[in-house]
Amino acid sequence: MDSMGSMIPFLDQPVMLHSSRDPGECTLTPEQCAYKSQYWVNWYQADHRYALPTVAFFLTAIVIFAISHVVSAIAPQSVKKSVFWSRSVSFLRFLSYKSWRIAGWNTQSLGMFLLGGAGLVFFLAMTLGPLPYYWPNTKEVSYGGSPPIATRTGFMALACMPFLIILGAKANPITALTGISHEKLNIWHNWVAWAMFVLALIHTFPFIIVHVKEGDLVMTWNTGGVWVTGVVALIAQAWLTFMSIPWIRNRYYEFFKSTHFFMAMVFIIFFFLHCDFRMSSWDYFIATAVLYTLSWLYSQCRTYFEHGFKHKARLAAETENTLRITIDTTMEWGPGQHVFLRFLTCGVHAFTAHPFTICSVPQKGKKNQLVFFVKRRGGVTGHLMSLALKNPDSQVPVLLDGPYGGIPEGRLVDFEKNLIIGGGAGAGLTLSMVEDFVQLNHLRPKDEMKVIVATRDPGMRFWYIQTLEEIAARHSKHDVIPRLSIQIHETFAEQAGRDPGAEDLKLEDGSRVSKVHSKECSQLTTEMFGVHFFSGRPDLPAIMHQMANQEGTSLGVVVCGPSSMHYDVCETASAEQSRIMAKKPGSARELWLHTENFSY
Incomplete structure (x- = not known):
């Protein structure tokens, strides 16, 4: 290790896995020595005081969600039918579904804000709670060169790293333990990145302030490799964090994707050199490398060995x-x-x-x-x-x-009614739900499914009906499929006027529906699947409320579409949870919502 370390710049010699925790003999007065070695400011125990509690905080959250996942899976039906279970589940779902829409942008759910708020309180308390923030150094007395607030935030940022990396992996142990798919964990990957970045900034600026005050900032920069590695790591971290802001990432996705892993490597390498094996700092890199390598190898083995190159x-x-x-x-x-x-x-x-x-x-x-x-x-x-x-x-x-990802196996079978909503590219998702319903129709003699599709593409109706014809052929269906209805809402008709190939009919609620009389769209197929075409956007809150407004019924909802559609559905679902908790007359027994983020 020593010979290799001598070839790597910026590392102290000799290179070890852990630096010594021996502070040596204190030459200050007994009172000053006691002040310097206090529990919260002892530099030689800082990783134990701040990094380990940070790990414990993340692990506690993961364990809570893992226990909830296991309990939900193994709880007997007698417990799930109890009033206490119903209200408890509805309360947790309310927290998960409730969000707000601000200037065309959907916020995260109330539950995520509460959990994020707990993290904010933890990091603020650990950062600002212990005193002092800076050592009261004088020309005669020096307690140390690292300001206590910089030391603690540095180790907390370091402890965030394994969780940050794993939360961004497709196949990861957190998903395995909690049942939460990787794309839903991605927001926590983003939030932990911001927490780590802010902690890194708080770690950096106290050093600048101290050395500006002492007048040796330039000299320290020129002679200290730790400054070079720290600044490079911070620049790479800033790039990764700001480029991950949703509107930037979505607008420049290809560029974001192509640079993200490269900048991540730059960040990890220079952060590794910056830590310079201080106490247990390199243990966190080892843990990160092991967890991410296992996750990466799992997905790669599935790609190359399970699926292969034949497709x-x-x-x-x-x-x-x-x-x-x-x-x-x-x-x-x-x-x-x-x-x-x-x-x-x-x-x-x-x-x-x-x-x-x-x-x-x-x-x-x-x-x-x-x-x-x-x-x-x-x-x-x-x-x-x-x-x-x-x-x-x-x-x-x-x-x-x-x-x-996807819907948990057998989850939709648990509900008497299913509402599948697709908007734009999300229309394709509804087809898999329809085929699954058709395939298992004989096993679900009382279940109902309603499908709502909204599209601005005039040609969508043709390929959609054609795919329904293929589904009917695969399953040898020739008669009307019971308890299935599909509504296709063509929003382009709001600007373009009525479709010349459709005959408008008026429904009881005043909306317009059209039956297609074109060669591309088979009348037999539309009748078989209960397909109707509407002009204009669907009133999703009214449709959901109508389906849920039957006392004792259970409703499963799946939505994949634009953010405005997600908000309407989530807001209605959260309102229905309030009705379930309050046991209002006509409220459903249960309403479950699954939101799908991917569609393309």
């Missing part, structure tokens, strides 16, 4: 804005799950994988097909659409990573 993606342009991707596979998956696809003929995009929600379900005893309906955007989707337009039914090699 080809067939591309077909359904409309100007919608691309159909079909992949023959032996993979098994569930409704609502998504897969990361890496297209090997897309230039620089071949180095990145993109998540797409699966719009089909596996067929028992038959050949499976992964089907994706993709909205044309820039980057990889634009490139794929260009290939499909130039060469219809072209095939490109693709690597699969997944499936991930």
